[in-house]
Amino acid sequence: MKFLVRTFGCQMNYSDSERLKSVLERLGYTETQDPKKADLIIMNSCSVRQHAEDRIFGFALQYDLMHQKNKNFKVGLTGCMVRKTSTRKQEKNGEKVDKLLKRIASIDFTVRIEEIAKLPEILGIKNAKISKENEKIAPQELQNYFHIDPKHTSKAQAFIPISTGCDKFCSYCIVPYARGREHSRPMKDILAEVKSLVEKGYKEITLxxxxxNSYGLSAADKKTKEFAQKNTSKTASVPASPFTRLLQEIDKFHSKGLQRVRFTSPYPLDVTDDFIDAMGKLKTVMPYIHLPIQSGDNETLKRMNRKYTAEHYTDIIKRIRKRVPNCSITTDIIVGFCGETEKQFMNTYKLFKKIKWEMCYIAKYSPRPGTVSEKLLKDDVPAKEKARRFHKLNDLLREIAFARNKTFVGKTVGVLVESFKKGFNTGKSEHFKIVQFKSKKSLVGQIVPIKITKAYEWILEGKAVGRI
Ligand code: SF4
Incomplete structure (x- = not known):
């Protein structure tokens, strides 16, 4: 039996898919990249943007035909499109049906990623404890999503989930309903995973x-022994933030071969001084931060239920740039959110010019079913206007990104190679820049010093100048 997992959306989903694949393999399935050969396809969905959902609907249509050809063929849906209340059974009982699922007739089952333990039962596998290699999946391993050993897809870098769920309740976002409240993983378990990855030769991890960065701070976390104690220290040597403590502990693996630590995505209000200090001080933490702002206008931020102001965000950036000179800073922005006036959009535009984010995921607002903004706010910015704002911001981004990339020309950066194709190695620099260079052989998994010779908007080109 063969499976294919299609992943949409953010790095959290890619990390979840690694755990999902591991469970499927240990249930006796083998992975294929060819949908025609698959007996089981699971789509790990993203609901942040309409575009991502549309792609899933598109794939689902193709799978309709495959159902007709192969009676045993199954399609599952997981990720953010699956709410706690999602079930196709409701349809049969004549109760209220999840609107999204109603649109995808070819889906055979849904499963929340946190409830992966239900997968053997859903797939009708009775002896779920025995895999083809005769390894046992311990019941507690399946019950606790964090205990599942992931199947890492990259030889270069690995994702490590440190928390799940979200307590922030931004008005446009489905995540708190799809994934539930925020829970952090015990630090000792995270460190054990880091240790095992470092022993396998991984040089970079992404938390x-x-x-x-709200690791250990949620309401649920505070009820646990590990995070119950409140550390009110304001000094950098005794960090108040559990996330900073975690970074410090992980940094100790530098002597064992760990070179790079990244994390995604921090929330502005939980950025602390000790965290900024750790960014500047710790050897493994890279000079790069993706800090979503969503809007540069305070009124819009309020409607989004983002609990900081543009001024607060700007101050964080100022402090980061002071402590980590030349730090690369990227963000997420939604344009055309409910009630966003031209003036409010221009506040975002002006802030963009000031902060100079060198990369930005710009989304045109589209209401996500089940969210507060969908229920209570009016999606009143016309599609044409959303598109205009998108392009205006995108043009500015391209200008800034190109100017920033040109500053790397002539400099030598360390590139962790992620792929090799047609004589070109491609990887990321310390500043999370995509760098490409020619080579006769694959250098995947190695950090190679590259002198940058040419800059484009989204990519840098260079020449190898030796090995680190
Ligand atoms: S912080 Fe806001 S946008 Fe991010 S996952 Fe939580 S609710 Fe969604």
């Missing part, structure tokens, strides 16, 4: 969480 993932919906609001990664």
């Amino acid at each position: 993932v969480g919906q609001t990664v």
Whole structure:
């Protein structure tokens, strides 16, 4: 039996898919990249943007035909499109049906990623404890999503989930309903995973969480022994933030071979001084931060239920740039949110010019079913106007990104190679820049010093100048 997992959306989803694949393999399935050969396709969905959902609907249509050809063929849906209340059974009982699922007739089952333990039962696999290699999946391993050993897809870098769920309730976002409240993973378990990855030769890890820097701070976390104690220290040597403590502990693996630590995505209000200090001080933490702002206008931020102001965000950036000179800073912005006036959009535009984000995921607002903004606010910015704002911001981004990339020309950067194709190695620099260079052989998994010779908007080109 063969499976294919299609992943949409953010790095959290890619990390979840690694755990999902591991479970499927240990249930006796083998992975294929060819949908025609698959007996089971699971789509790990993203609901942040309409575009991502549309792609899933598109794939689902193709799978309709495959159902007709292969009676045993199954399609599952997981990720953010699956709410706690999602079920196709409701349809049969004549109760209220999940609107999204109603649109995808070819879906055979849904499963929330946190409830992966239900997968053997859903797939009708009775002896779920035995895999083809005769390994046992311990019941507690399946019950606790964090305990599942992931199947890492990259030889270069690995994702490590450190928390799941979200407590922020931004008015446009489905995540708190799809994934539930925020829970952090015990630090000792995270460190054990880091240790095992470093022993396998991984040089870079990315810590993932919906609001990664609120690690250990959620209401649920505070009820646990590990995070119950409140550390009110304001000095950098005794960090108040559990996330900073985690970064410090992980940094100790530098002597064992760990070179790079990244994290995604932090929430502005949970950025602390000790965290900024750690960014500047710790050897493994890279000079790069993706800090979503969503809007540069305070009124819009309020409607979005983002609980900081543009001024607060700007101050964080100022402090980061002071402590980590030349730090690369990127963000997420939604244009055309409910009630966004031209003046409010221009506040975002002006802030963009001031902060100079060198990369930005710009989304045109579209209401996500089940969210507060969908229920209570009016989606009143016309589609044409949303598109105009999108392009205006995107043009500015391209200008800034190109100017920033040109500053790397002539400099030597360390590139962790992620792929090799047609004589070109491609990887990322310390500043998370995509760098490409020619080579006769694959250098995947290695950090190679590259002198940058040419800059484009989204990519840098260079020549190898030796090995680190
Ligand atoms: S912080 Fe806001 S946008 Fe991010 S996952 Fe949580 S609710 Fe969604």
